[in-house]
Amino acid sequence: MNQNQNQNQDRTRNRTRLLALVVLSLALVGAATAPALVSAVERGSPNLDVYLEDDEVETGTEETLELQIQNDAEVVVGAGERSTIARGVSVEIEDAGPFEAKSGETALGQIQDGQVVDAPQRIAVPDSVEPGEYDVSVRVRYAYISPIFEGSSSTERQTMSDRLDVTVVVPDEPRFDVTDVSTAVEPGASGEAVLEIENTGPVPSNYTKTAVSGGNGITVDGGTPDAPTEEVLGDLEPNESTTMTVDVGIDDGVSAGDRPLEVDFFYHDDDGIERQANSVATSLATIDQSFSIDGLESTLAVGYDGVVTGAVTNDGPRTIDDAVLTVAPQSDSLFVEDTRYALPELKSGESAEFRYPTDVSGQADAGPRQLQFTVEYSGGDRTTLEDGPMSERVVVDDDHEEFAIETGEADVRQGETSEVVLEVTNDRPETFSNIDAKLYTDSPLEAPNSDAFVSELGPNESAELRFEITAAPDAAVEVHPVELDFEYDTERGETAVSDVYQHPIDVGAGEDDDSNVGSIVTVMAFLTVAGLGAGLWWRRA
Structure with a gap:
């Protein structure tokens, strides 16, 4: 029993040793084959190329070349991805040929194997470039991961710089330019705009059409930027020009200045197929038409008719030939019978004088008053525009008489009966004409000739009025009053009657008055006394 147990224990120990040897062998084999496995996975490199699908450009424009960068990687061993990824890719136009590169170096990031990345680049195409094909060189820089050497598990970063070419085509086709856009339309109005168009291309343009679109408050022929209205120009030979007229509307909120217009051109080729030519970005110059009021003066006084005068100036860029100046008093004490004043043609910078007859209420107080002026004029073919209101101030003077005597x-x-000469002066700041003066007297004075006439008196001008006055023999030697009034025409052609003026007349003693009788009596008394004295002396003698 003990012998069998010992044999079993020996077998177990042998199996354990054998298993350990197998594990150790496998570990050694794995370590030996690891570099080969890494090499099989990692060996390869990116392969970048550049493509340009839309290769046509237009002269006289700035174009975008929609470059595409594709990575068609090369795999040497295995099917791994680390070595086939292009990392830190950048693109730059290195040689633009007859064009001018406008974009700098553009970063694209990493590009996987089989991936295509867009790389737009801007170029300027001069007008002088002839039709033809031109090479543009593109510099592509990138990096990728590769083993340090064959069989190594360590890697390093490789940097690459490739110069690749694309072909850019300047087609042999009509080209167009908008050489001028003119209009008299301003914000808030509508009217005509005239475009001058030239075929600057080397070949004729058959059945030429245009589509003009505005935006930002500009409407052309009732169209929209998404659906512009087309106009037919017809055939245009190289270097031939023509004009086209469109109807433009400008919103009231659009400020003055240049506003963009986009003009697309279409033509038929030799096969009768409609093709689109170049588009032209031009501008519509909206104007700022304005006016100003200068030199405002008035002859207003409480209770009297006066005038408001001044000048209106065309401060805008265009000639105005249908303007009307309106005035609106901002006080109920002023009344302007005709508030609309038709202005003559005014070129840019020109002025015109205006004159408004104005009545001042007799209940008004003296002092400043505000007037608001507005200019109405045509802003196009159909629209009436206004500039204003422009606020100005006038002064109403105190009540004072028309004449000084x-x-x-x-x-x-x-x-x-004596001739009396009175000097009358016009105290008002306007000219009076057809002045009829009437003299009124009361007893003991009479006026055989009580009328006088003056044809015209300007401001501060004087004239002599001649009357005949008779004083009764018993008139008191003292100052007696006479009265005068005046009927006259104002500058507005109205007839007015002045208030009644009182004027003093000094009556002197006549030759037969009491003082003379007293003198005679005194002399006679003296002579009588002298005679009596002489008689007495004679008698005494």
Whole structure:
């Protein structure tokens, strides 16, 4: 029994030793074959190439070359991925040929085996480039992982730089340019815009059509940017120009300045197939038409008619030939009978004077008043626009008389008829005409000639009025009042009657008045006394 147990124990020990040897052998075999397995997985490298599907460009434009970078990796041993990945890929146009590269080096990241990555690059195409095919060289830089040497489990990062070429085509086809866009339309209006178009290409353009679109508040022929309205231009030979007229509408909120227009061109080739030519980005210059009020003056006074005068200036860039200036008093005490003043044609920078007859209420207070001016004018073919209101201030003066009267010459005596000369002055700041003066007297004065006439009196001008006044013999030697009033025409052609003026007339003593009688009596008394004295002396003698 003990012998059998010992034999079993020996067999177990032998099996354990054998198993340990097998495990050790397998470990040694794995260690020996590991570099070979790594090598089989990792050996390979990326293989990058560049493609350009849409290779046509237009002269006189800045184009985007939609480059595509593809990684078609080379696998030497195994089917691993680490060595086939292009890492840190960047693209840059190195030689643009007749074009000008506008993009710098562009980072693309990593590109897996079989992957295609877009790499857009901008170039400028000068007008001088002739139709043809041109090579553009692209520099592609990248890195990848590879073993340090054959059979090694260690790797290193390899960097590569490849120069690849693509072909860019300048087609032999019509090309177009918009050389001018002119319009008189401004924000808030609609009207015509004229575009001048030239075929700058080397070949004729048959059955040419355009589609013009605006945006940002600009409407062309009622179309939209997504659905522009087409216009037919017809055939255009190389270097031939033509004009086209479109209807544009500009929203009121659009500020003055250049606003973009996109013009697409289409033509028929020799086979009658419609093709799209180049597109042109141009601009529509919206104008800022404005006006200003200068030199505002007034002759306003409480209770009287006056005038408001000034000048309106065209500060905008275009000629205005149908403008109307309107005024709106901001006070109920001012009344302007005709608030609309038709302006003459005004070129840019020109001014025109205006004149508004204005009444001031007799209940008004003297002081400043505000007026608001607005200019109405045509902003296109159909739309009436306004500039304003422009606020200006005038001053209403205190109530004062139209005329001032002074005595020029007056020698009125008791019992006599004398000529009286009065000097009348126009105290108002407007010209009066057809002035009829009327003199009124009361006893003991009479006026055989009570009328006088002055054809015209400007502001601060004076004239002499001649009347005849008779003083009664028994008129008191003192100052007597006379009254005058005036009927006259204002500058507006209205007839007005002034208030009644009182003026003093000094009546002097006549030749037969009491003072003269007293003198005669005194002389006679003196002579009588002298005679009596002489008689007495004679008698005494």
